[in-house]
Amino acid sequence: MATAAQRRIKSVSYAKYGYMFILPFFVVYFIFSFWPLIQTFILAFSENGTRTPGIIGLDNFKTILAKPAESDFKAMGIHESFWNGMKNTLIIWFGNFIPQIALSLLLAVWFTDLRVKMPGKGFFKVVMYMPNIITAASVAGLFLSLFGDSSYSVINTLLRSGQEPWKIITSCWPSRILVMFIQVWMWFGNTMIMLMSGIQGINESLFEAAEIDGANSTQTFWRITFPLLKTIMVYTLLTSMIGGLQMFDIPYMLHTGNVVNDYIKTVAVFIYEMFHGNFAKPSFGYSGAASVILFVITSILGALVFYVQRDKDAIEKKKKQKQAAKEWKRKQKGGGFSI
């Protein structure tokens, strides 16, 4: 039954096109990112206190990871500030990711719901993404003037006039919650649009069918939207996790004066400070080692998400392909050929 054209297509190997399509990515990546990455790994095993460090082995990892002696202020300082950074990073990430994904999902479903005619939908969508387009430095400056420690910040003039000012920026939980809020504020629109594009990728006929069958919104959401949104959700989770573990801008800039607030200092800030904090004698080694640790943690979490969420269809498909291949071979042997 096969036409000539189809036969020609089947006999052509398309593998080379695959390589051609992905080649530019890999060439550029290797030049501009992979080489620098290797440098980072080398630095992780290098000494501190010089701009031209030599290799010293695993000492940096030991200092960061192992509990040092009480009298060794240096090791204590580095060890503690790394783990303080780790703790803050995770707390702030959880505190912003969970409300953010919940809010974004809710909004994405509302905005894509075929049944609800919503005038002004476009306006809301545009507005909600707005916070994301302002440079982090401006956002930090803005929130400092809104929620700053000063008696003259907006919040203190409105709510604490004549009283002891609230010191949100330099207190432990208030500052963390503020950072979580800023992160949600900046990113929920982004996540929402991402999820919307996922939902819109779902075949409309499925929603129509559900409507005809009398499914309500909740049912539609849990039975259709959510399961089909899986791949985009994985993406969102993964990027948010990676972004979260590298969170830098807002925690780094949300302070007055020269010193970053300890309660919101993230690992990325630790890495940056070790790298840039001491110009003449930088701690490249600790900076590199902390990056490598972060890399390992992200990889493990990423692999975990992927393992749990891996694309069943793809696996099915692979199986089928294998089977098909076997069959094809068998048929080849048998000499029969048909589609």
Next chain:
Amino acid sequence: MSRVTYDSDKGGYQAHVMVKSVAIYLVLILLTLICLVPIWILVVNSTRLHNDIISGVSLIPRTHLIDNIKTLKTNSLYNKFFAPLLGMRNSLIVAGCCCALTVFFSGMTAYGLVVYDFKLKGPAFVFILAVMMVPTQVTAVGFMRMLIQMHLLDSYIPLIIPSIAAPAIVFFMRQYMLSSFPLDIIEAARIDGSNEFRTFLTISIPMMKPAFAVQAIFAFIQKWNDYYNQSIVLVSGKKNQLTMPMMVQKVIAIDRNADYGANYAAIFLSIIPVVVIYIILSKFIIGGVAAGGVKE
């Protein structure tokens, strides 16, 4: 079928929808306020003078925007590095090129990974996934050393070219294609005798428009605001090379005698282009999903 039941239920259903819509609108209006008030304050402050700003907050715009922009132009504290038109042009070049390259090549890479079967497909994908997780902060070290060796400092090349390789966007595109790209259409194109690249350019890209649009917006804005990379590449800080965020950063970082009115005006000027471009492109996202084609 049971049309009667449906009809008798209709009133209740409509009431339910009404209540729900009102609730939804309340939430949306609240969120809109939360999103806009801080930005509004920024805009308002750009129209107030330094002394008004330090003496308190206000939600009512004043008339001094032009004065503040004049301060940016005439005060040597600012005009040494702040030139809004120049900055916008530079940022447009950088962000525009980056955005185009990122979206095009990420789409292409994802397409290669989804459409074709080849031996290294699995490893290639795993690799992309792995490098997505590399913290950017510290690869900067090696990056800077390389730039010095290759004499690429103070050039736009190392800002623009690397955006060809954007692992996270490739990943997004791949996920998107897996969930909603009809592979049969390619098969059909082949039968029609279209070559692979033409199929990609003329058939696949139009079909992936929603994903492209979303990523284009994200990429543009991200590159526009990407102070970190720009600051390590454009080290000499030459005024005619500076991008908008670099200029704004310098304005914000002025550690003595800053004029807050001018500061806010600078931030305000820096976000106008992004907002405009965003609003233009967002129409594309909001309306443009119909280009679905065949689905599963």
Next chain:
Amino acid sequence: MNKLKKSLALIATLAIASTAFYACGDSSSTADTSSSTPDSSSSEEASEESSEESSEESSEESSEATASAENKVAETGDKLSLLCWTGDDVEKMIENFTDANPDYAGKVEYVNVGSSGGEAREQYANYFAGDEDVDLFVLEADWILDYINNDEYTAPLADLGFTEADFDGCYDYTVSIGTDKNGVLKAASWQSTPGGYVYRTDLAEEYLGAKTPDEMQEFVKDWDTFTATAKKLQDDGHKIAMADTLGGMWQVWQYNRSNAWLDADNKLIVDDYCKTYADLAKEYYENGYVTKEDQWSDGWYAIGQDDSTMGYFFCTWCLGKGSMLSNAEGGEGGKTFGKYNITAGPSGWAWGGSWLALSPKCDNGQIAHDFINYFTVDASTAKDYALFKSEFVNNPTAMKEIVDEGSNKNDLLGGQDQFSVLYESAANIDMDGKITAFDSQIKDAFNTAVTKYAKGDIASYDDMITEFKKEAAKIEGITVE
């Protein structure tokens, strides 16, 4: 959907487990650390007597005497590039310099490197390494030593034909700071930065009955009196702080330390002085003797206009047009414009300072020589500049003349001449041997710890010192015991 939940739960468990093991509590782990500091309550006198008698008022017109020395620097460049992170000073200097030397008009260029000292340091490295034109660049007291002691960054001023005798007319401490560990002069400062106490004249008269700066000085003449005055104001029921911020107070105290932060082996010195200051800071903070604002914040300026603060600790470069004092007054036409006066305050002090250094890459020897000469060596041109910019120049002779003539009137200070007040403290400035290459980081670490202690975030002084030591120990190049 189940899968997602599961994965989330798993990550959550993992994450919580990892945090639980390590970093619980912000200070619990520091609480039981035994401190090596003796719990001494004996306090050291704050104001340190300067043993140096600056009797060397014998600065003749020495600028011409240098003609014999040879300028070895190349003459191949067409423009003198002067690198700095702010045009505040540099642009005014260039303007004044080219006005006086029309031949050089357009030949001196200010090159902007970043907008803060920290940013400038990173960019300097790129300028030094690359093939950009660098002739002179500006260094700040907090980190000057790194550059002075590195021959790749700075060249001896002798290369330009200067001799050490040329700088006899400058304040001694500026010369010793500009000299490297081998005794080679590498940088020259154009300014001296004595500070005082800048107070509200109207409030001082109303609350304290002080009508003149001299009368006010009686209320703030030393720290005990200063504290007593602060207490009196509170007791009288005025909601007013005597000092602007902990950051401001700290600048005064930090200058008056008798030890440098590091000893000869770069070991951190924590002395009784730290405790004296920390306890004073806590007392001030808790009793409202100092405001709860942060230095450099909007609030720092706002307190200058709303009667909540008697005064600021400001130094010379805070008193010019468009500077900190101007901001605190709300600018020209502001609520408290001109309502301030300056007095010496509880102890003499100085804040920072900037130096001109010569790059080994310099290719404009003659202009570089003339430029440095104009602002540091030549008393008459330095005096011109002092009046031009309202700058306290690094030349006692020039400053003395201005003070005697009474030609300087500062509108921000209601017409008062700040130079006459600060002239004496300038003569007593002694930073020699008291600054280190790591000062900016160590000072930040200490001030942060003290602020937390004053706020009550850190319970005891010992804990505070432990925290400070851990923070300082992270700086490569110093040792902490």
